[in-house]
Amino acid sequence: MLPLFFMKKIIHIDMDCFYASVEMRDDPSLRGKPVGIGSRDFKRGVLCTANYEARKFGVRAALPTSRALKLCKDLILVKPNFEKYKKESQKIREIFRRYTDIIEPLSLDEAYLDVSDSEEFNGSATLIAKNIRKEIFEETGLTASAGIAPNKFLAKIASDWKKPNDQFVITPSDIDKFIVDLPVKKIFGVGKVTAKKLHDLGIQTCGDLQKYSRIELRSIVGSFGDSLFNYSRGIDNRDVQVSRERKSLSVETTFQSDIEDLENLLPYVEPLFEELQERLKKKNLDQSLFKSLVVKVKFFDFNQTTVSSSSESFSLSSFRQLIIQGFERGDKPVRLIGLGVQFKTESQEDSIQPLLPFDPSL
Numbered sequence: 001m002l003p004l005f006f007m008k009k010i011i012h013i014d015m016d017c018f019y020a021s022v023e024m025r026d027d028p029s030l031r032g033k034p035v036g037i038g039s040r041d042f043k044r045g046v047l048c049t050a051n052y053e054a055r056k057f058g059v060r061a062a063l064p065t066s067r068a069l070k071l072c073k074d075l076i077l078v079k080p081n082f083e084k085y086k087k088e089s090q091k092i093r094e095i096f097r098r099y100t101d102i103i104e105p106l107s108l109d110e111a112y113l114d115v116s117d118s119e120e121f122n123g124s125a126t127l128i129a130k131n132i133r134k135e136i137f138e139e140t141g142l143t144a145s146a147g148i149a150p151n152k153f154l155a156k157i158a159s160d161w162k163k164p165n166d167q168f169v170i171t172p173s174d175i176d177k178f179i180v181d182l183p184v185k186k187i188f189g190v191g192k193v194t195a196k197k198l199h200d201l202g203i204q205t206c207g208d209l210q211k212y213s214r215i216e217l218r219s220i221v222g223s224f225g226d227s228l229f230n231y232s233r234g235i236d237n238r239d240v241q242v243s244r245e246r247k248s249l250s251v252e253t254t255f256q257s258d259i260e261d262l263e264n265l266l267p268y269v270e271p272l273f274e275e276l277q278e279r280l281k282k283k284n285l286d287q288s289l290f291k292s293l294v295v296k297v298k299f300f301d302f303n304q305t306t307v308s309s310s311s312e313s314f315s316l317s318s319f320r321q322l323i324i325q326g327f328e329r330g331d332k333p334v335r336l337i338g339l340g341v342q343f344k345t346e347s348q349e350d351s352i353q354p355l356l357p358f359d360p361s362l
Contacts, residue, residue: 009125016164018109153236180207250340258333297326
């Protein structure tokens, strides 16, 4: 462990059911009732989030609307208003800036703050987090939870420890005791597949992970084994990134009815391609920055596949070919398709070239 004077003070702020909380604040009749934010399309819609009353029934983000209504027959569906949520998020970030300029937004409703050099409250990260939450509530009427720890990994876990509307602190001296019993499924990046691999080996907690070497963990989960080795010991050397490098940009559409064949699927590629072009132009992102083209095809049974290719030919015909490849992998009705580009990282760019025109050719 690093000496205490080298330890950072990281706060992870996570708004409580942000979208739903905004809607309940603006419409008091929703309070105390199960609310889901998402499409009213019972056949194709999915939820963005749900409030705590709805979560008691197993309703959660990304759940199909039809499934959510089966779990909670009294669920109130509210159409999302992202412009309103963005405005509230901007107010909250202005509050963050009163305490530090080192802020890494993760989404509209959460962010990391590095307050290591803040002189507010005599440098107490715990009191800073408490006051940030207080000011958020006073100025927006919304509640937030916070995690305070020496690094990002632990701060994010801590913010979920006493939700909603509370905070939890992991001090440097607490790390070894806290981490040993932490379930591996709490580690960011450990999804259902990885969790099953670990559980099948009898690895349930970070304490269990600590019994394995880096090499052994790599043999189990590949390169992610290095991260598991560090996280299981409470180690995370990542800095709070003030400006996060964009890695990709994509657009997608979910069909009202499943598309049975390629003949009926391919006409949907062109309007998506035009939407992708427009978004790239608005953000001044041109072909010289592209690393690869990528498409996503999600089938009627929610299985999905992605196909990528070189970015040399950013064109409608290239995306059509990728969609064909993706469709042929499943050869079954399609629920959703998406088109996107992945960008070069700074290390991959020797220089930034002048803006190039998009190739709209077929």
